[in-house]
Amino acid sequence: MAAKKLTPAMFFMLGVFSIMGLLAEYALIELETFIFNKGYLEFTITESVTHWIVVCVLWGILGLLLFYVTVRVYGFDIVKKDERPTMRGVVIAFLLLSSSVGVKYLLLGGWQMAVDFRREGWFQFIFLYVYRLFETVLLLMAGAFFQEGCERVVKIQNTHIPWGGMLLALTWGLIHLITSGSPVMALFYTALSFFIGCAYLSAHRNMYISYLFAVVLMLI
Numbered sequence: 001m002a003a004k005k006l007t008p009a010m011f012f013m014l015g016v017f018s019i020m021g022l023l024a025e026y027a028l029i030e031l032e033t034f035i036f037n038k039g040y041l042e043f044t045i046t047e048s049v050t051h052w053i054v055v056c057v058l059w060g061i062l063g064l065l066l067f068y069v070t071v072r073v074y075g076f077d078i079v080k081k082d083e084r085p086t087m088r089g090v091v092i093a094f095l096l097l098s099s100s101v102g103v104k105y106l107l108l109g110g111w112q113m114a115v116d117f118r119r120e121g122w123f124q125f126i127f128l129y130v131y132r133l134f135e136t137v138l139l140l141m142a143g144a145f146f147q148e149g150c151e152r153v154v155k156i157q158n159t160h161i162p163w164g165g166m167l168l169a170l171t172w173g174l175i176h177l178i179t180s181g182s183p184v185m186a187l188f189y190t191a192l193s194f195f196i197g198c199a200y201l202s203a204h205r206n207m208y209i210s211y212l213f214a215v216v217l218m219l220i
Helices: 008-036 045-073 087-108 112-154 163-179 183-202 207-219
Strands: none
Touching: 008 045, 008 112, 008 163, 045 112, 087 112, 087 183, 087 207, 112 163, 112 183, 112 207, 163 183, 183 207
16 A cells, blocks of 8 residues: 655645744734633733633644644655754755844834843743744744645755745745734745745755744743
8 A cells, every 4th residue: 555645735835834823822812802801912921821822722732633634644854963063054054044133123222131131021031932932833834834735746855945934934824914004024024934944945854943943033
């Protein structure tokens, strides 16, 4: 019996599921604002931390399901732990990370982690950053799925074309125009999405290394 194979359409579907999982947080926020009878920005420390814990659990379950389907059911190696980035890839990653950190510094008026720590306090800061670690997993998986799907459609595997980053920018990035209501922030997250896709390729598709790159992009 022939092994099951993931088609381009299925890769795109997996990428869309990853993005939908991220966006499901907004449905949860709507439910919470109804239950707590207050806006999200008015949540207490306990309510905010509870929200992040619930979201992390949901995202963790989705990430495991996506991993199980791709690796266990279809035998697609999404981790590629034996791959190593080239020197060129390391240089590209450094440029991406430097650009992201610099833009964030200008937009926030300081280092992101320092700004978040002052705003949230140490207790909320810990849970907020755990939440962002889970968010990064789904973003990176979405980028990987989109990259593979596009390459199978065009039948060209080229590490110089960040298909995944482009589709991340057009989905999760531009969606911030609606969720944030700020064109500047939407533009930033669009660029950040594209950078994550580029970081994935610069790490030679090694999910462990590209995750480290993506974490710096998202958190620093």
